[in-house]
Amino acid sequence: MSDPGRRAFLGTAAAALAGAAIAPGIRLVELAAARSPEEAASAKVRWGLLVDANRCASGCTACVTACRTENGLADTGRPRTDAQWIRIVDLRDPRTGREARAPVMCQHCAHPPCVDVCPTGASFKRADGIVLVDRHTCIGCRYCMMACPYKARSFVHENLADQKPDVPRGKGCVESCTLCVHRVDRGGTPACVEACAAAGHGAMLFGDLNDPESAIAKRLRELPARALRADLALDPGVRYAGV
Amino acid sequence: MATVVHRELSAAAWRFYGPLAVLAAFVAAGFAAFLYMETNGHVVTGMDNQIVWGTPHVFAVFLIVAASGALNVASVASVFGRTAYKPLARFSALLALALLAGGLAILVADLGRPERLVVAMTHFNFKSIFALNIFLYNGFFLIVGVYLWFMMERRMNRYGDRAGLAAFLWRLVLTTGTGSIFGFLVAREAFDSALLGPAFVVYSLAYGTAVFLIAAALVLRWDAQALDAETTVRLGRLLAIFVALSLYVTAVFHLTKLYMTRYHGVEAFLLVDGGVYPLLFWFGQVLVGGVAPLVLIYSPRTGKTRAGVLAAAVLVVAGGLAQMYVTIIGAQAWPLAIFPGWQESSSFFDGEIHRYAPSVPEVVLGVGGVALAAALVAVGLKALRLIPDPCTASSSPPPTSPPARQR
Numbered sequence: 001m002s003d004p005g006r007r008a009f010l011g012t013a014a015a016a017l018a019g020a021a022i023a024p025g026i027r028l029v030e031l032a033a034a035r036s037p038e039e040a041a042s043a044k045v046r047w048g049l050l051v052d053a054n055r056c057a058s059g060c061t062a063c064v065t066a067c068r069t070e071n072g073l074a075d076t077g078r079p080r081t082d083a084q085w086i087r088i089v090d091l092r093d094p095r096t097g098r099e100a101r102a103p104v105m106c107q108h109c110a111h112p113p114c115v116d117v118c119p120t121g122a123s124f125k126r127a128d129g130i131v132l133v134d135r136h137t138c139i140g141c142r143y144c145m146m147a148c149p150y151k152a153r154s155f156v157h158e159n160l161a162d163q164k165p166d167v168p169r170g171k172g173c174v175e176s177c178t179l180c181v182h183r184v185d186r187g188g189t190p191a192c193v194e195a196c197a198a199a200g201h202g203a204m205l206f207g208d209l210n211d212p213e214s215a216i217a218k219r220l221r222e223l224p225a226r227a228l229r230a231d232l233a234l235d236p237g238v239r240y241a242g243v
Numbered sequence: 244m245a246t247v248v249h250r251e252l253s254a255a256a257w258r259f260y261g262p263l264a265v266l267a268a269f270v271a272a273g274f275a276a277f278l279y280m281e282t283n284g285h286v287v288t289g290m291d292n293q294i295v296w297g298t299p300h301v302f303a304v305f306l307i308v309a310a311s312g313a314l315n316v317a318s319v320a321s322v323f324g325r326t327a328y329k330p331l332a333r334f335s336a337l338l339a340l341a342l343l344a345g346g347l348a349i350l351v352a353d354l355g356r357p358e359r360l361v362v363a364m365t366h367f368n369f370k371s372i373f374a375l376n377i378f379l380y381n382g383f384f385l386i387v388g389v390y391l392w393f394m395m396e397r398r399m400n401r402y403g404d405r406a407g408l409a410a411f412l413w414r415l416v417l418t419t420g421t422g423s424i425f426g427f428l429v430a431r432e433a434f435d436s437a438l439l440g441p442a443f444v445v446y447s448l449a450y451g452t453a454v455f456l457i458a459a460a461l462v463l464r465w466d467a468q469a470l471d472a473e474t475t476v477r478l479g480r481l482l483a484i485f486v487a488l489s490l491y492v493t494a495v496f497h498l499t500k501l502y503m504t505r506y507h508g509v510e511a512f513l514l515v516d517g518g519v520y521p522l523l524f525w526f527g528q529v530l531v532g533g534v535a536p537l538v539l540i541y542s543p544r545t546g547k548t549r550a551g552v553l554a555a556a557v558l559v560v561a562g563g564l565a566q567m568y569v570t571i572i573g574a575q576a577w578p579l580a581i582f583p584g585w586q587e588s589s590s591f592f593d594g595e596i597h598r599y600a601p602s603v604p605e606v607v608l609g610v611g612g613v614a615l616a617a618a619l620v621a622v623g624l625k626a627l628r629l630i631p632d633p634c635t636a637s638s639s640p641p642p643t644s645p646p647a648r649q650r
Contacts, residue, residue, distance in 0.1 A: 064590075080291035084591045091585040104581060104589075113430065119373040120366040139363050140355015142295040143373050149430030151579050151591065154292050155355060158284035171284050172355030228581055232429060243582060 041128040046110075046237060047179055048129070048209040049193070050216050050225060053091075053102040053242030055203035061088060063103050063204065066195030070180060072164035083154035083169075085177040086192055091243060100243050103192065103204070106131055106152040106177035107228060107236035114144035114153065123174075129209075129237050130179045138173040145174060149229045152176045179237075209237065247330040248632045249395075252624040254465050259625060262465070266618040273611010276604040277352040285355065288605050293597035294575045299353040301567040302609030305450065306346030306616060307380075307421055308443055309563070311414035312451015312485075313458075314339040314387065316478070317394075318414075321407025327474065330631035331459060336391040336410075337623045338458055339451075343383060345616030352608055372423050379417040386410045395628065418447045425570065432509040433574030438499065442492045446566065449485035452478060453559035458617075460553055462624060468633050472549055479552030483540040486559060490533045493566075509577045512596070513569065520573035523565040532562010572599055 067073065067086045076082055086105040092098070112131045114123045122138035125131050133144075145153045153176040160169055166182040169175060180190035188194075193206040207216030225241040227234070252259065280287060290297040316335035320328040328335075351357050367374045390406040393399040422443025428434040456478055460470045497514065500506040513520050536555035545551025576597045581587060587594030624630060 078286065079590065080293065080592070081286050082292075084292070087589045087591040087593070089581065089587050089589040089591075089593050091582055091587060093584070094586055100585075104593075115368075116370050117373060117427070118368055119371045119377065120362055121368040122366075137359070137362050137366055138356065139359045140357075141373065142355070143371070143424075145292070145295045146428055146575070147430065149579060150581055151292075151593065155285065155295060157286040157291070170356075172281075174355070229430070229583075243585070 041126040041130070041185075043127040044210060045128040046209040047108065047184060048207065048216060048237035048239065049108075049179075049190070050205040050219055050223070051102050051238065051240045052203045052205075052223065053100045053240060055201050055242075056088070056101050056103065057199070057201050057203070058101065060199060060201065062195040062199040062201075063192035064088060066191040067105075067177070070164070070183075070191035071167045071178075072162060072169070074160075074162070076158070078157075081155075081157035083156060083175060085152075085154065085175070102240055102243055104150060104152070104228070105192070105238070106179070107150050107234070107238045108177075108179060109237070110235035112234065113147040113149065113232075117143045117147040119143065126181075130181050130184070131176075132178055132181065133173065133175055135168060135170050135173050135175075140172040140174065142174060148176075149232055149234070249330075249333060249628040250630055250632050251626065251628055252462070252466055252621075252630060254467070258465070259621070263618060263621050266614045266621065269614030270611050270618055273349075273352070273608050273614065276607040276611065277357075280353070280604050280608070281357065287602065289600045289602040290605070291599075293592050294572060294599040296571055296575065297599060298572075298601040298605035299349050299608050299612075300571050301564060302612055303346045303349035303353070304421065304571065305563055305567045306342045306349070306612060308418060308447040308567075309450040309454045309560075310339050310342035310346060311383070311418045312447035312449065313342055313455050314410060314414055315448060315452050315481070316455055317390070317407060318411040319481070321390075321404045322411045327477070331474070332407075333391060333394050333627075333629040334459060334462065334624075335455060336387050336394070337627070337629055338455060338620055339414075340384060340387055340391075341616045341619035341623065342451075342454065343380060344619055345612040345614075347380060348615050349609060349612035352612075372420060372427055376417075376420045376424065379413070379420050383410075383413060383417055386413050414447075415444060418444045425574070430579060431574055431577075432506055432580070433513060433570075433577055436496060436499070438492070438496050442496055445485065445488045445492045446563065449482065449489045449559055450563040452482045452485055453556040453563070456482065456553060456556040457560065458620065460549070462620070462630070466630055468630075470549065472547075475549045475552050476547055479540045479546060479555060482552070482556060482559065483537055486533055486536050486540075490529065493528070493533075505583075512577050513573050517573065517576070517596070520569050520576065523573075524569045527565025528562050528569060530562075531558050532565060536562075575599075 064086055068075070071085060073083050073085060086103050088101055089104050091100045091102070108129055108131045110129065112123070112125055115125055115131065119141065120137045120139055122134045123131070123144050124134060140155070142155055145155060153174050155174050156169055156171045159171050163169055167178070180188070183190060189206045193204040196202060196204040205216045205219055207214040209217060211217055220239060223241045225239040227236045227239060288297060314335055316328050317332035319325045320332045351360055363377060369375070386406070387410050390403070390410045393403040393406045419440040422440040425434045426436050426439030456475065463470045497510060500510050513524060515521055536558045539551050539555040539558070540546045545554070576599060578594050578597065581593065
């Protein structure tokens with residue numbers, strides 16, 4: 001084979017090989033975009049929440065109750081050590097006396113400090129922005145709890161019973177809101193959002209921040225909303241309006 | 244100077260095994276506390292979801308910081324050529340290793356999942372200063388171990404100073420790393436300062452020298468010797484410089500915080516109206532751990548006596564524990580500002596001062612770690628030739644000689 005001919009042959013062969021190697025990957029990306037629960041999380045999606053404090057009704061704790069039921073968080077009567085994945089924070093402006101309230105949970109940061117500080121990499125962020133704890137590699141050092149600006153994490157302080165099959169937990173590990181990842185991966189919405197809507201308040205909106213046509217993206221264009229501790233530039237997936 | 248001959252601890256059997264048995268009992272109690280905490284969970288401690296690091300961390304971080312400082316005497320001999328300290332350099336290295344082991348044992352025992360230590364040794368997130376510290380601690384064991392070996396093995400003696408320099412540089416990085424564990428916590432107002440790394444280096448110089456003075460006096464007394472007055476007084480002067488530096492860096496830390504309006508709340512809490520924390524800061528860290536040792540060492544009456552210097556060293560250790568308590572626990576007691584400008588309250592104790600009381604298992608675990616360090620020193624002294632033999636130590640004048648300044 002002449003030299004130019006051999007080069008052309010090698011080029012074609014390389015292109016064909018590369019195509020064969022990449023094709024399944026392209027297929028994977030398509031599937032992930034379709035958010036099939038069997039496929040890995042995709043960076044095309046950025047799951048997020050919009051909390052409208054103006055709609056958060058006084059005295060209502062539907063989101064908190066739903067979270068506890070969904071994730072099997074029992075009330076032991078020891079509030080200082082019990083896990084709280086979501087809580088209502090009551091707010092008062094000391095100058096004007098204005099009052100407000102809003103649920104606070106893991107803010108699913110794009111640059112999560114808990115992930116930065118975790119020595120073993122047990123704290124991790126999925127491609128779709130959900131921040132989780134790998135219960136198999138968490139050593140229970142609690143450095144993530146020291147680092148989280150939102151006090152979003154809880155340490156399991158005692159033995160557990162009656163766990164939910166979808167939400168495995170373990171004494172001695174740190175945990176926090178998973179954005180109901182087990183529901184989201186099946187195409188559902190987080191339990192807190194569902195409960196808030198069922199209670200008729202609709203103060204929480206869940207969706208894909210990356211999709212300009214999603215309800216949450218449209219609402220964020222209309223409503224002045226902000227990130228908590230925006231000064232830290234963590235780009236949280238949870239946004240707040242009205243506070 | 245003449246070559247100093249070292250030998251094992253020469254205490255009679257009962258004088259050795261008696262104290263060792265007492266230390267072993269404390270270690271066993273610490274182990275029992277560890278089992279109790281791990282069986283029942285951390286619910287049996289004073290720690291909770293607000294104060295996540297408690298008394299075990301106060302003891303552990305103090306020991307780790309003191310470990311790097313305990314190497315001072317060896318460093319001063321090897322790196323800075325002060326040959327008068329050479330006889331005690333081996334003991335200095337052993338003490339550093341033992342203190343680090345004791346501190347790390349507490350940290351591991353406090354983990355939620357201590358049986359996963361192997362995970363921590365095999366899975367690394369290199370962005371985590373905590374993971375980097377695992378390398379720094381293991382490296383310290385290795386480098387100081389080699390340094391000790393070079394000092395003890397005649398054929399390797401000539402490399403001793405180089406190993407000493409490596410150990411000295413490593414310990415500077417190590418303590419910077421320990422301080423940075425706290426300094427890098429940007430969300431917590433009482434931390435969030437690059438100064439904490441260098442501050443911990445300065446604290447380590449003081450705490451390590453103080454612990455060395457106390458340990459050397461005890462060990463030599465155990466060996467029916469006395470830490471000679473000249474070395475004691477000279478180390479006392481060194482301690483005073485480190486204590487003064489500690490006060491300086493503490494002052495700079497708080498003054499820079501006070502300059503920034505957003506930190507006025509947390510500074511008022513830690514320095515004025517935070518209850519136990521201002522008390523521990525002003526009375527413990529500043530007065531007992533800072534001013535009083537300086538007065539003792541620079542006063543002509545006490546500064547030239549072993550008793551005066553050793554008393555100063557004990558005060559520095561007490562002040563160091565107070566400093567760790569304020570730095571670690573006081574910082575967590577101050578609530579996070581999640582909605583700056585708003586008053587916050589919630590079922591998760593947002594917006595309120597978090598209360599904490601040390602529990603018995605935590606204290607027992609911490610004391611167990613101290614006992615473990617002491618027991619390791621004892622076993623090391625019995626097994627290895629680390630104690631300078633007074634009959635051959637021509638550089639050490641008899642204890643009664645007046646203290647002399649060495650250039």
